[in-house]
Amino acid sequence: MGELEIRNLTKVFNDDSGDIVAVDDFEAEIEDGELIVLVGPSGCGKSTTLRCIAGLETPTRGDILVDGNDVTDNKPKNRDMAMVFQNYALYPHKTARGNMAFGLKMTTDLSKEEIDERVEEVAAMMGIEDLLGKKPDELSGGQQQRVALGRAIVREPEVFLMDEPLSNLDAKLRTQMRTELQSLQQEFGVTTVYVTHDQTEAMTMSDRIAVLNGGQLQQLGTPLECYHEPANRFVASFIGSPSMNFFELELDTAGSPTLVNETFEYELDDDVYADVEGTGDRFTLGIRPEDVEAVPADTRNAIPAEVEVTEPLGDVTYVYLNVGDQQYTATLEGDIVLEAGRTIHVTFPQEKIHLFDGDTGEAVR
Numbered sequence: 001m002g003e004l005e006i007r008n009l010t011k012v013f014n015d016d017s018g019d020i021v022a023v024d025d026f027e028a029e030i031e032d033g034e035l036i037v038l039v040g041p042s043g044c045g046k047s048t049t050l051r052c053i054a055g056l057e058t059p060t061r062g063d064i065l066v067d068g069n070d071v072t073d074n075k076p077k078n079r080d081m082a083m084v085f086q087n088y089a090l091y092p093h094k095t096a097r098g099n100m101a102f103g104l105k106m107t108t109d110l111s112k113e114e115i116d117e118r119v120e121e122v123a124a125m126m127g128i129e130d131l132l133g134k135k136p137d138e139l140s141g142g143q144q145q146r147v148a149l150g151r152a153i154v155r156e157p158e159v160f161l162m163d164e165p166l167s168n169l170d171a172k173l174r175t176q177m178r179t180e181l182q183s184l185q186q187e188f189g190v191t192t193v194y195v196t197h198d199q200t201e202a203m204t205m206s207d208r209i210a211v212l213n214g215g216q217l218q219q220l221g222t223p224l225e226c227y228h229e230p231a232n233r234f235v236a237s238f239i240g241s242p243s244m245n246f247f248e249l250e251l252d253t254a255g256s257p258t259l260v261n262e263t264f265e266y267e268l269d270d271d272v273y274a275d276v277e278g279t280g281d282r283f284t285l286g287i288r289p290e291d292v293e294a295v296p297a298d299t300r301n302a303i304p305a306e307v308e309v310t311e312p313l314g315d316v317t318y319v320y321l322n323v324g325d326q327q328y329t330a331t332l333e334g335d336i337v338l339e340a341g342r343t344i345h346v347t348f349p350q351e352k353i354h355l356f357d358g359d360t361g362e363a364v365r
């Protein structure tokens with residue numbers, strides 16, 4: 001078992017400029033075998049959260065429990081966790097075998113033969129037997145990261161903690177290692193907390209994503225929940241590429257309920273209005289680029305937009321448009337050529353629009 005519970009985790013750093021709340025009341029229950037990705041912009045508190053779980057930082061408040069046991073005051077080596085870092089942190093003078101064996105020598109009373117056997121078993125499962133006699137400077141970045149992973153796996157921890165483990169690899173290797181890492185995690189079934197700032201990595205690898213901003217947890221949900229039902233404007237803008245488009249609008253209920261700003265009007269369907277009625281009169285409308293539709297000018301809710309640039313990607317085309325003084329993106333199917341400066345009409349299907357409270361940014365629909 002490796003159930004991990006994080007309760008009210010808060011970490012405040014004090015430096016010359018005052019208090020920095022790096023992690024603010026973070027809570028999560030992570031199931032045995034689950035892979036959770038902590039994601040968010042630089043400085044949002046991902047690494048600090050992970051380091052508190054690992055015991056490398058002392059929380060200001062809060063508790064860390066593994067299988068119901070409070071490990072908050074335990075030393076890192078007594079938490080049954082193994083950490084994998086971005087820079088691999090291999091010992092340069094030890095071989096891959098020595099590196100993989102080292103943690104076991106320090107934390108268990110296994111004999112040399114037993115340790116050798118376990119290292120070889122894991123190396124075979126990972127297909128890195130040939131590397132065991134080599135030192136880190138004889139290994140490529142990808143091979144070093146495999147050894148660093150192997151070192152974590154041989155310890156058979158309850159929990160893996162990974163801090164941007166793939167970020168030093170080139171794009172192609174990163175994609176390959178992502179798949180490898182995922183299948184290893186599933187094979188060994190080890191509960192994993194994985195930190196990245198790369199939302200593609202978060203979307204593709206995780207069972208659930210924890211989106212952080214300014215030390216605060218914004219949403220904890222499956223990748224598709226965070227994508228389709230973002231809890232607020234921040235999550236909506238962070239998850240998805242190219243990013244969701246946003247428009248600030250006011251609700252006009254003089255006639256049929258309509259969202260308006262200085263450049264366009266968008267009449268709401270009854271069921272959409274029913275969702276937002278009474279929640280305020282200023283909204284942010286969000287629409288993902290792939291949900292923007294090109295339509296004839298006389299379509300209901302057609303919005304005129306000036307084409308700025310088109311970027312053909314083969315299967316789809318990114319079209320950068322200007323509506324008033326605001327630029328936004330439409331992802332249109334196929335290979336489309338549109339002249340810069342030309343005016344087209346687009347609309348946002350009602351079932352695809354997201355509406356956020358104009359003041360708080362919380363999702364209202």
Ligand code: ATP
Binds near residue numbers: 013014020040044
């Ligand atoms: P990145 O993606 O850039 O690594 P992160 O999301 O991992 O960022 P953290 O490294 O956890 O963010 O930092 C969160 C906040 O805490 C930042 O404002 C950072 O400057 C601050 N911080 C982190 N460690 C310390 C420290 N030892 N002393 C003071 N402030 C710190």
